[in-house]
Amino acid sequence: xxxxxxPTPIKxxxxxxxxxxxxxxxxxxxxxDEHETERPWDYINLIWPTIRDRGGRSFSVEDGKEKTDKEGxxxxxxxxxxxxxxxxxxxxxxxxxxxCTPGGALGGAAVDATGTPEQKxxxxxxxxxxxxxxxxxxxxxxHAGSDTAAIRTTARLSEDGKEWILNGEKIFVTGGxxxxxxxxxxxxxxxxxxxxxxxxxxxxxxxxxxTPGMTVTKLEHKHGIRVSDTAAIVFxxxxxxxxxxxxxxxxxxxxxxxxxxxxxxxxxxxxxxxVAASALxxxxxxxxxxxxxxxxxxxxxxxxxxxxxxxxxxxxxIHMEMQHRAGWLLVLKAVTKMDAGEENALEAxxxxxxxxxxxxxxxxxxxxxxxxxxxxCKLLVEKWMRDARINDIYEGTGQINRLxxxxxxxxxxxxxxx
Amino acid sequence: MISFTPSEEQxxxxxxxxxxxxxxxxxxxxxxDEKRTIPPDIISRGWxxxxxxxxxxxxxxxxxxxxxxxxxxxxxEELGYGDLAMALYLMTPNLFAIPILHYGTEEQKxxxxxxxxxxxxxHYTAALIEPRWSFDPHALHTVAEREGNVYEIxxxxxxxxxxxxxxxFLVYAREGEKTQAFIIERGTEGLAVLERESFMGIRxxxxxxxxxxxxxxxxxCRVGGEQGIDIDRLMDYSRVALAALAVGVARSAFEYAxxxxxxxxxxxxxxxxxxxxxxxxxxxAIEVDAARLMTYEAAWHLDKxxxxxxxxxxxxxxxxxxxxxxxxxxxxxLGGHGYIREHPVERWLRNGRGFSTFLGLAMV
Numbered sequence: 001x002x003x004x005x006x007p008t009p010i011k012x013x014x015x016x017x018x019x020x021x022x023x024x025x026x027x028x029x030x031x032x033d034e035h036e037t038e039r040p041w042d043y044i045n046l047i048w049p050t051i052r053d054r055g056g057r058s059f060s061v062e063d064g065k066e067k068t069d070k071e072g073x074x075x076x077x078x079x080x081x082x083x084x085x086x087x088x089x090x091x092x093x094x095x096x097x098x099x100c101t102p103g104g105a106l107g108g109a110a111v112d113a114t115g116t117p118e119q120k121x122x123x124x125x126x127x128x129x130x131x132x133x134x135x136x137x138x139x140x141x142x143h144a145g146s147d148t149a150a151i152r153t154t155a156r157l158s159e160d161g162k163e164w165i166l167n168g169e170k171i172f173v174t175g176g177x178x179x180x181x182x183x184x185x186x187x188x189x190x191x192x193x194x195x196x197x198x199x200x201x202x203x204x205x206x207x208x209x210x211t212p213g214m215t216v217t218k219l220e221h222k223h224g225i226r227v228s229d230t231a232a233i234v235f236x237x238x239x240x241x242x243x244x245x246x247x248x249x250x251x252x253x254x255x256x257x258x259x260x261x262x263x264x265x266x267x268x269x270x271x272x273x274x275v276a277a278s279a280l281x282x283x284x285x286x287x288x289x290x291x292x293x294x295x296x297x298x299x300x301x302x303x304x305x306x307x308x309x310x311x312x313x314x315x316x317x318i319h320m321e322m323q324h325r326a327g328w329l330l331v332l333k334a335v336t337k338m339d340a341g342e343e344n345a346l347e348a349x350x351x352x353x354x355x356x357x358x359x360x361x362x363x364x365x366x367x368x369x370x371x372x373x374x375x376x377c378k379l380l381v382e383k384w385m386r387d388a389r390i391n392d393i394y395e396g397t398g399q400i401n402r403l404x405x406x407x408x409x410x411x412x413x414x415x416x417x418x
Numbered sequence: 419m420i421s422f423t424p425s426e427e428q429x430x431x432x433x434x435x436x437x438x439x440x441x442x443x444x445x446x447x448x449x450x451d452e453k454r455t456i457p458p459d460i461i462s463r464g465w466x467x468x469x470x471x472x473x474x475x476x477x478x479x480x481x482x483x484x485x486x487x488x489x490x491x492x493x494x495e496e497l498g499y500g501d502l503a504m505a506l507y508l509m510t511p512n513l514f515a516i517p518i519l520h521y522g523t524e525e526q527k528x529x530x531x532x533x534x535x536x537x538x539x540x541h542y543t544a545a546l547i548e549p550r551w552s553f554d555p556h557a558l559h560t561v562a563e564r565e566g567n568v569y570e571i572x573x574x575x576x577x578x579x580x581x582x583x584x585x586x587f588l589v590y591a592r593e594g595e596k597t598q599a600f601i602i603e604r605g606t607e608g609l610a611v612l613e614r615e616s617f618m619g620i621r622x623x624x625x626x627x628x629x630x631x632x633x634x635x636x637x638x639c640r641v642g643g644e645q646g647i648d649i650d651r652l653m654d655y656s657r658v659a660l661a662a663l664a665v666g667v668a669r670s671a672f673e674y675a676x677x678x679x680x681x682x683x684x685x686x687x688x689x690x691x692x693x694x695x696x697x698x699x700x701x702x703a704i705e706v707d708a709a710r711l712m713t714y715e716a717a718w719h720l721d722k723x724x725x726x727x728x729x730x731x732x733x734x735x736x737x738x739x740x741x742x743x744x745x746x747x748x749x750x751x752l753g754g755h756g757y758i759r760e761h762p763v764e765r766w767l768r769n770g771r772g773f774s775t776f777l778g779l780a781m782v
Contacts, residue, residue: 001425002488004718081420303731304653307738307774309552322732325715326708333422333711350704399697406696409703410680417691 010082014089020047021093026380029094032227033383037219039182040227043097048132051103080270080335084277088328091281095387098278099228102183103127105175106395107135109271110188114204114246114263123186123206136179138170138189138233139264145172146400148190148264149199153235155191155245162242164205166191166213166235172220174394176231181216185209187233188246190264199261204246213238224386265345272348272395273334276355279391280331283324283359286366286384291317293370316369320362327351327358346408349401356392356401363388422711428492431469435493438467439500444670447501450622451765456504461539464508469493470515471535473782478519479532485519487655487717490782491662495710498666502769503622505663505780510579512659512781513544514588517599517652521642526601530586541580544588544599545628546778549576555590555597555653555778560630562591562598564637569593571600571633577779581611581626588641589630590649590778597649599641608633619768650727652781654720657730659782661713661737664773665706668741671748671766672702679751695751702744709737717782738773745770 024046032040090098104111104127111123126133144150153168166189170176179185187207194201207214218232247263291301294313301317302310310318330351337344363385367374374381392398407417424432442460450456473490474480497505515534518526534540548559560573571591581587586603602609612627641647676699679690689695712733719726745767749756756763 001421002423002428002714002718003419003421004715005419007419078419303728304650304657306554306777307735309554318732318735322712322736325732326705326712326736329711329715330704330708332420333707336420336422350707353700354704354708402697402700403693405700405703406690406693409676409699410690410696412691412696417693417696 006085007078007081010078010085013082014085017086017089017093021089025090025093025097029097029380029383030377032094032096033224036221036226038227039178040097040100044100044102044132048102051101052128052130052132054128077339077341080273080338081332084273084331084335087274088277088281088284088331091278092285093281094227095278095282095384096225096227098281099174099225100178102132102134102178104135105179106137106267106271107179107186107188110137110204110263110267111135111206111246113267113270116247119206119243119246126184131183133183133185134175134178135185136173136175136187136231137267138173138176138187140172141169142171146397149202149261151190151192151202152195153189153191154195155193155203155205157242158239163239164242164245166205166207166238166240169217169232169234171218171232172394173231173233175229176233177216177219177229180207180209180214180231180233183209187214189235202261202264204263205240206244206246207235207238207240208244211238211240223389224383225390268396269345269348270338272352272401273331273338273344275391275395276327276331276334276351279355279359279388280324280328282384282388282391283320283327283355283362286363286381286388287317287320287324289379289381290320290366290369293373313369316365320365323358324362327355330354346405349396349404349408352396353398353401353405356398359388359391422714424492428489431489432492432496435467435469435496436499438464439496439666443497443500443504447504447622447762447765448760450501450503452759454621454624456507456622460504461507464497464504465539467493469508470511470540473512474515474519474531474535478527479535485516487658487720487782488714490655491658491713491717494659494662494780494782495666495669495713498663499670500666501622502663502667502766502772503620505666506579506620506623508539509659509780509782511540511542513579513778514540514542514586516655516781517544517588517641517647518601520652520655521599521645521647523643525638526641526643530601533585541583541585542588543578543580543584544590544778545575545578545581546590547577547775548574549627555649558590558592558597560589560591562593562600562640564593567637569600569635569637569640571602571630571635573630575628575630576615577625577776578611578628579623579625579779581628582614582624587628589628593646596646598646599652600635601639601641602630602633602635606633606635617772619765619770619772621768651720653777654716654726654730655781656778657734658713658717658720659780660773660776661709661716661730661733662782663780664737664741664770665710665713667766667770668702668706668709668737668744671745671763671770672699672706674761674763674766675699675702675748675751678755689751698747698751702747705740705744709733709740712736734773734777741770741773742767 141151155164155166180187189205192201213236215234216231217234220230334347334351366381367385471480472482473485474482562569562571589600589602608631610629615625679695680688682689716729716733719729748763749767
């Protein structure tokens, strides 16, 4: 039945995070924007116990067991719905800090989407104990961004067949420094076992932090989300255990059931709606601030007035609000399908396209509507605009996601519509 | 718990109306638009779907339980998918029934609702819109003044559907600072149905201007008696209805353009295999779905009894813009063919442009 009621546990969680956003994240947001090489340990140490106590499986949100309510009826899974709300609310607090949140992040999502139960246990357990840790995902290379099948990082078996040897360079690894060097985390590296095989040769490998041969060579200086580190990582004869290839051992032999490129795509089905949620958290921050700021100065919004009778500012604010809402509902649809265990690649990309566009538009418009104040570093609005911009780029640009949506709608393969 | 899946009962309604839209409305839409008339059997078959009676409780002659805006918008999308003019025609009795259902006195409900649901298509309509650029349902120029037990109503209305055949009208007028609704029967002195109007779109729907020159009606004709109506909420029922119709119109344009782009070849391949076309289609589909979800959400708030003006207004504003964008792009994807009337897309563009004007012309 069509229903828009948000489950109570989610409401409570959002309330808690909103408080965290107001009291912990917002006050330091500007500082870390201006000190991008410092790590936000105050935020990390504060949030880590919460994450750790939930098992730290921030992406692997459900254990697969059937949950039942008091009467023994099966309870709907709300893992991704919860996560979308959490990510949205944290990003409302500060998107840069959200990206510094310890836990599995995209690396965890990749393990969750492509790993065996044994691998999930082995790699994800760490996020429920001890010190804060991070995981990251390394896909992009200097010459290959959206065209992921063109990656050149190689993985070959050692002569005794007990190890994989990785060689190549990865860039734009979100949280790469924290995952590869500054904590006992790991990096999921996409590499090819057969460069001539294209997509079929692509496999995910887990490289533990501190593995010899893996070096963080550069940290980027970015337009926004500055506090989150974005690393370049070089693999130079980096040796990892054989069973750190994600999925069943057969993947290396290219079985039909392989989880190579498909695994990457499955990871994206889970992560794209969450990136979209993050985008819309920033957009909501900008929108709410702008509405409140203008309201204090006598500008009010009348709903239900015909567009040609609205003031220009009113029209902009209504437009921003409706675009934001539209994006958010698409996110909710994508994650509810995910929770129901249904195929959601189309909805995930639709949500990502819309949210990337909306966050960019809303935050840029907010700067305009506040005039010189909006452009000023006195307020966070200009920062939100810079933070928002990445969301139409990472985890698949708006264009790549349009391509995915179009292929699905038209029933075309990637060869038919390229 | 958040869900976007209709109930089984709702899905049955969707399927039934969709079949009617595809089999009956769609094939007749071109000629209806050209000749500016809708074949009576299409109307009677549409009426037989029982959409209005199922929204009206048994005690007033219907077979419904509680009136659900959500069920209404699900059906409206399918009707809009069939043809907008026919959809508006079929939904015209709602304009009379829904305000009475929600705000009418017991006496008014007893008197009017059974007449709307017994027998064939019920010719009842409403007059809200006025022929001026600054039309605002909260500041009508049609005025009602009370003298003792009688109202004197004077004004000028436009876009009154089916006025020529209507047995009774629900006329909205300003009384003091508030908008109220009055039931005025056909033939009341001072009430004149003017010539049929002509618009860019919805050409098969007969609409008329209406003049009210010193029309006197008993005070008992004011909907809701002393309580009156809540114009905001009624407009919300209209907003979600129009948003749903816009989604239907846009969906038909999207599907047509998608299918055309897959079969039309240029430079040795279907034009859909070009990103320029494919991206347009992707964006159209995203916007249609987003508008649909906004509409569902607003209708859900209405059914929950929440104040839903914000959601309904946002849903409508979104759908207005979306319908124009999607139908316009469908014309563009068909190129020259899109401009030719034998293809439906130019009609959908003419219809789609109207949504920002239509407030009050449909209700669920």
